[in-house]
Amino acid sequence: MTKRHWRVRMPAALLLLSLSLAACAPGGDAIPKGQVDAPGVDLDAEAVDGVEVGHRLIAAGEYELAIKAFNRAALDRGKIDAEILSGLGSANLGLGRLGQAESLLRRAIDTEGAQPEDWNNLGVVLMEAGKTAEAEQIFRRAFALDNGESVAIRDNLRLALAKSENSATSRVETDDYKLVRRGSSEFLIRPTP
Secondary structure (H helix, E strand, C coil): CCHHHHHHHHHHHHHHHHHHHHHHCCCCCCCCCCCCCCCCCCCCCCCCCHHHHHHHHHHCCCHHHHHHHHHHHHHHHCCCCHHHHHHHHHHHHHCCCHHHHHHHHHHHHHCCCCCHHHHHHHHHHHHHCCCHHHHHHHHHHHHHHCCCCCHHHHHHHHHHHHHHHHHHHCCCCHHHEEEEEECCCEEEEEECC
8 A cells, every 4th residue: 555545544534433432421411510430429528438338238148348347437437336236236247146145235235225136136136145034134225125025035035034044944946946047137036936
């Protein structure tokens, strides 16, 4: 190919390329000021609290992601409070990490602002770990703090009492029970059908 043919074909190719790209552009409108990538995103809006995100992830069964959300919430708040400790404990309970869940939930009930649900969740961990007598005492405390209003706490206390009474007369298999999540971070122990 001669130089002359090259010079003629190059501008034609560039013109064809620019027309093709112009056809792909959405209306040729300029991007509005302040818009980065996604249309319809309010960059000035307040973000959802990390604790709320963590509870939603627990409800969805995404325990590892929930742990990350609770850790981010602790960084945002600048402290680890009872709500974050309880969320971390509940997420670890969901993962079957009973030792970590127990440690975190014990820390949660020792802090100011601990809720009856925190005591309940600690009782669930203790039941799962085979510590029925201690779980019974924890459920009693949760029931008292809640003024007997929570059905889940009442049912867990009844189950712990029944299990401790049965353990004195006969051996109860722990495989006959399962955890049932109620609410955002409250667990209930139910016998399997």
